[in-house]
Amino acid sequence: MPHFKVQPDPAVLPRHKSSSTKRRKRPALGIIGGGQLARMMAQSGVSLGCDVIVLDPDPNAPAAAAATRSIHKAIRDLDALDELARSVDVVALENEFIDATILSELEVRGHCVLPGSETMRRVQDKLFQKNTIERAGLPLPPFASVSSRADVIAAGWRFGWPIVLKQRRDGYDGRGNATIRSAAEVDAAWARLDGARHPLYVEAFCPFVRELAVAITIAHDGSVARYPLVETVQQDHICHSVVAPAEVPEDVARRAGDVALRAVQAVGAAGTFAVELFLCEGGEVMVNEIAPRVHNSGHYTIDACECSQFENHIRALMGWPLGSTAMRAPAAAMVNLLGRGEGSGAPLGVAACLAVPEARLHLYGKSRTARGRKMGHVTATGATPEEALRAASLAASFIQFGDPS
């Protein structure tokens, strides 16, 4: 897909430092958080000649092995964040859990954090995110803010059951969500999500037929690199597999790409963002969620696209031209490697997996396994999505982390 430019929203114009004010002899990137997303960002950054410094309290965090060095402190420790920011040209984030006010404090101190505090404010609170998407005129399931069980019940009657009760902050992989099928289930859901302590909101349940996603990188000058539309399959609320390109009618793909681009514009994206979409029965595409970062649905790009979502994220943050999102093969598929139970971080079955010729194995180096924990992924390319998915699934089937409990 050709590059083109968008007019950045001035309210959220990323505050890039000009090269001359702060550029060190070697470009330096900081990353808050040291999980697998940071690890893969670090690998791209290092290949492009950057120093990459990761902030994470765990010395064995996945990104520690891939980064130039790590700062072993808490990610919400303002002094540690300041130490990180002072050592680099730009600070990246691997999750949306750092409060926007902390990012704002770093900006006030003159540091460059991307995405910035205003964008994070619009995205990290899912209710604010929904408001932003709605104000941009984009299609999304009905939603409502709720402050009590009574509000939830009222929303259920208004939207129709079932509804989904969600935490506004800090949810992921299905945590912080509760599907409610009737008024009778509201109390239990409210208690599970601890509505007294956590701000919640409600969405109408969207009877989607397929789930789609697209990664988009926005450069500081507004250039856009949009990745192929993919289809994602979740199991137990966790991403199981991704297929690229999504096999949907061309008009659906076009609308989905357009909706996604407008969504990331609306929040003032900088670098790579991902947009998750619902495809509904009537063919309507609705925005599900925006992730202000590289995303599981884009891991296939490492092996299947000219320039990965991770590398393009680095290019965008460093003020470099974006790379091509063209696919290297007609189709690709990624299958997640999830822990089956508790155990050490070392997998069984690597040899069998690697014996599958198309298998591109990525292990995250986590010290411990837990049930449902993302421990790695396998990507395969192929002549068709089915072929790619078959190979990736076969290869992934050999890998086992942990003992099923």
Place this chain on the structure above:
Amino acid sequence: MPHFKVQPDPAVLPRHKSSSTKRRKRPALGIIGGGQLARMMAQSGVSLGCDVIVLDPDPNAPAAAAATRSIHKAIRDLDALDELARSVDVVALENEFIDATILSELEVRGHCVLPGSETMRRVQDKLFQKNTIERAGLPLPPFASVSSRADVIAAGWRFGWPIVLKQRRDGYDGRGNATIRSAAEVDAAWARLDGARHPLYVEAFCPFVRELAVAITIAHDGSVARYPLVETVQQDHICHSVVAPAEVPEDVARRAGDVALRAVQAVGAAGTFAVELFLCEGGEVMVNEIAPRVHNSGHYTIDACECSQFENHIRALMGWPLGSTAMRAPAAAMVNLLGRGEGSGAPLGVAACLAVPEARLHLYGKSRTARGRKMGHVTATGATPEEALRAASLAASFIQFGDPS
């Protein structure tokens, strides 16, 4: 190219530890030396979930950023080598400069080093290497051992001028070579290569029309993964560019591949080795040199092949099945990024380079630049070798390291 097996030479059967005797919870790889070859090996190892420990005295060595951790000690320090070996399952080498007797001592202590001491003995002394290649019945330029200037003069008259006087040990990138065009030039060449202190030998000058190379990975069970034949172009004795596949008649390609495979068998290769070849005017293919390691001529494989020379090296050392050497595009080209003069290790022109859509940029993160120093490389794929080389050359032309002196 399909995989097939060769019978390993029992004299040099790599001494792999069985998984049960020494396999840690996570596979662990050690690398002696921390240059760019170790860096790229480390990146592959980390992606495959290995702990990678690098031994190099320089804390800013290129591989330090990519490895899990580094040991900052001298690479010929036997205690340091022992410390490295004890911490990992297998030790890899990124150059042929560690004397085989040191590797033998590590083996005696029960460690697993690959390639092993016997292979290294046959390869690191170029005269022994030539003898091994000749004994295997492979074509190579005439050569002779020399102990004096008189021996050199005699060889010149026997082989015909010019001849090439070479150090038997520790030469690279043209260092340790002297081309001698007449008996009158022998004294100066002998003095330059310090024949009194360094063992030397002589080769007939090979009037090659093209230089070729091929990377081959040999697994512990004898499986072979052979990469495409490439053409290499040297400038001032340093690799300038590589094009894959080499545009040669099919029978030449077949003979070259066969000669290369027999050459690596003859030395008892384990992991990825590279064979440099001469293509002579009459169409004859001769062995130039064997590198017992991953090699500059194989860097293009990272972007252009299903499984890179680095990843296949890791797979071989870890006892895992080898990956596919198939190319992802019809053609590829790599251009080296060499220092133009002294300076810091930070390049100019990265943005312009990255603006070339086909450019895949790899920077090695070296702290200092020197004239002719390998600072990185650019790879491009394309529909034809010319197209790929054009794109890679263009992208590379924008990058500048150091000030020309």
